[in-house]
Amino acid sequence: MCTIARAATILLGLLCLAAVALPATIGDDALAIDINQQGHVTAMRVSGAALSVTPAPLVELCDVADGQFVAPVLTGNAQTGLAMDFAQLQTTGSLKIVPVDGRLQFSVGVKGADLPARGMLLRLSFPFDANGWQWHQDMQTSQAISRGKVFEDVVPLRAWADLPEWKDQPDLRMGYSxxxxxxxxTGPVGLCLSVPMDRPCTFRTAYDGPNSRLQVVYDFALSPDTAKPNEVDFIFDLYPCDPHWAYRSALARYYRAYPQFFEVFIRDQGQWMAFSRLSEIDNANEFYFALQEGAPETEYDDKIGVLSTIYLTHAGQFARIPDYDPETQPLPPFDRQLAAMVEAFGKATGDEKMYEKVGLHTAEGQLNIVKTAVYGHIIAQFNLDPDLDCGAWTLKRADELTRNIKEKSGGELDGFYYDGLSAGINYRPDHFKTALQPCLWDPVAQKPFLNNFYSSVEFARAAAEQLRPKGQITMMNGAEGSSFFIAPWLDVLGAETGLRISRQSLNYIRSITHHKPFMTLLKGNYEQTIGHEQMELFMKRCVAYGIFPGFFDWPPSGLGPGGR
Known part of the structure; x- marks a missing residue:
């Protein structure tokens, strides 16, 4: 009886300890934050220095329908898991803050009641005074923080892949991330907030000068149609960096923390050759070719140590409408467009129902077909999620192409080339079930949707996990303007460029690739528009960022290697 009473006393003591877990100090000498019983951040220390903090809620949630942020009632222990209750929003959640190798890792989950889909914003704030500090956009660009301004570096969703064919297409004015x-x-100390590159989601960070806080805001929808109904979760890290090396120091720490995202699978780096046969170029090795797009002669490429890649997928399916002249006739009715697109997908995949299964939906629930003047009359983007039909078919086709080329040429196919990846937005609820990304919310249509490029990221990951163990690689064109979430699953990133690649783009590419290769195809007529002085400057800029400059003489003037 005495033993039972003692055990009961110990258990009651443990429960009491759990109940008084807040207030708490979480972290170590490198980085620590204090949180009080109301869930407010009351103190922060970075590299031993105390920051000037005005207590404010760490976590807040907003239903976009009313636009008011609400702080939760917190119970539990921050390191093993705090329970969050947003009673007036009919939502609960969890928060865990764990020290990991000198950084604090925040894991946040949100679960809504069994309600119709709704748009939400989740905000986590660190309320310290950074007036006079530097806000860094990249490794070379920064600006002084002031109290009268909000500092951020965000971009809207793109409707199409970042390829020359769609340079005139506007970004979507929604889903800023x-x-x-x-x-x-950076100021007296340096501080970095980062996200893992293997968890695609839409988020925005900012230093809010008027409210003196560093914040991260997640943009999402709670939907009963997702794999986990009305539930989402997010992860981010907070860690100190050297204020003198600033962005470079933060990058170096990230590369050490997540080396798997930057593993290099290409032994020899060099130029990108598109289509032309290297056997037709005298002393081809003098040009340091490393990758051949098109794989016209894999056996010869093997002899000179050049990787052969073949076209696998693209940013959209083109179709031509029978008996239609775009120069003299208006675009035919939707039923004719749909018939042409269904036929195009059927010819490409052997499945006459493929487009109906993987085509993107508009907010009105219609398959999304758009007029184009490039390569066809119309174009449709599609969902490449590997758990859906087109993604699964494409992965299977990769193995079939590898076998076929080996049988025909005797050479080894080293990998695959993506001419961009399908982007756009997708309102199709039956696609929500397999998506690993959180849904987003359209406040005008009052509906949830998917960022379709993140579905393409899921495909790229599945492809990398399938191909890398076999010694094969993937490359994507249009990487210069793509989301960084694609970078871990590509072995070569490339872009068709003009003479001028902005410093911002070069800094971005080098940040997301680290030591992975980035290749260019400089497009232009070298005889009429590009002189020696311009070419020399282009090559110098590339070399400064560790990029092998590549060339695509278009339209062919005959001056480039193989007329390219």
Missing amino acids: NRNFLTVL
């Missing part, structure tokens, strides 16, 4: 995976501030 961070340009980069790091947010860096």
Whole structure:
């Protein structure tokens, strides 16, 4: 009886300890934050220095229908898991803050009641005074923080892949998200907020000068149609960096923390050759070719140590409408467009129902077909999620193409080339079930949707996990303007460029690739528009960022290697 009473006393004591877990100090000498019983951040220390903090809620949630942020009631232990109750929003959640190798890792989950879909914003704030500090956009660009301004570096969703064919297409004025995976501030000390590159989601970081806080805001929808109904979760890290090396220091720490995202699978780096046969170029090795797009002669490429890649997928399916002249006739009715697109997908995949299964839906629930003047009359983007039909078919086709080329040429196919990846937005509820990304919310249509590029990221990950163990690689064109969430699953990133690649783009590419190769195809007529002085400057800029400059003489003037 005495033993039972003692055990009961010990258990009651443990329960009491759990109940008084807040207030708490979480972290170590490198980085620590204090949280009180109301869930407010009351103190922060970075590299031993105390920051000037005005207590404010760490976590707040907003239903976009009313636009008011609400702080939760917190119970539990921050390191083993705090329970969050947003009673007036009919939502609960969890928060865990764990020290990991000198950084604090925040894991946040949100679960809504069994309600119709709704749009939400989740905000986590660190309320310290950074007036006079530096806000860093990349490794070379920063600006002084002031109290009268909000500092951020965000981009809207793109409707199409970042390829020359769609340079004139506007961005979608919705779904703004961070340009980069790091947010860096420096003053007497340095502080970085980062996200893992293997968890695609839409988020924005900012230093809110008027409210003196560093914040991260997640943009999402709670939907009963997702794999986990009305539930989402997010992860981010907070860690100190050297204020003198600033962004470079933050990058170095990230590369050490997540080396798997930057593993290099290409032994020899060099130029990108598109289509032309290297056997037709005298002393081809003098040009340091490393990758051949098109794989016209894999056996010869093997002899000279050049990787052969073949076209696998693209940013959209083109179709031509029978008996239609775009120069003299208006675009035919939707039923004719749909018939042409269904036929195009059927010819490409052997499945006459493929487009109906993987085509993107508009907010009105209609398959989304758009007029184009490039390569066809119309174009449709599609969902490449590997758990859906087109993604699964494409992965299977990769193995079939590898076998076929080996049988025909005797050479080894080294990998595959993506001419961009399908982007756009997708309102199709039956696609929500397999998506690993959180849904987003359209406040005008009052409906949830998917960022379809993140579905393409899921495909790219599945492809990398399938191909890398076999010694094969993937490359994507249009990487210069793509989300960083694609970078871990590509072995070569490339872009068709003009003479001028902005410093911002070069800094971005080098940040997301680290030591992976980035290749260019400089497009232009070398005889008429590009002289020696311009070419020399282009090559110098590339070399400064560790990029092998590549060339695509278009339209062919005959001056480039093989007329390209």
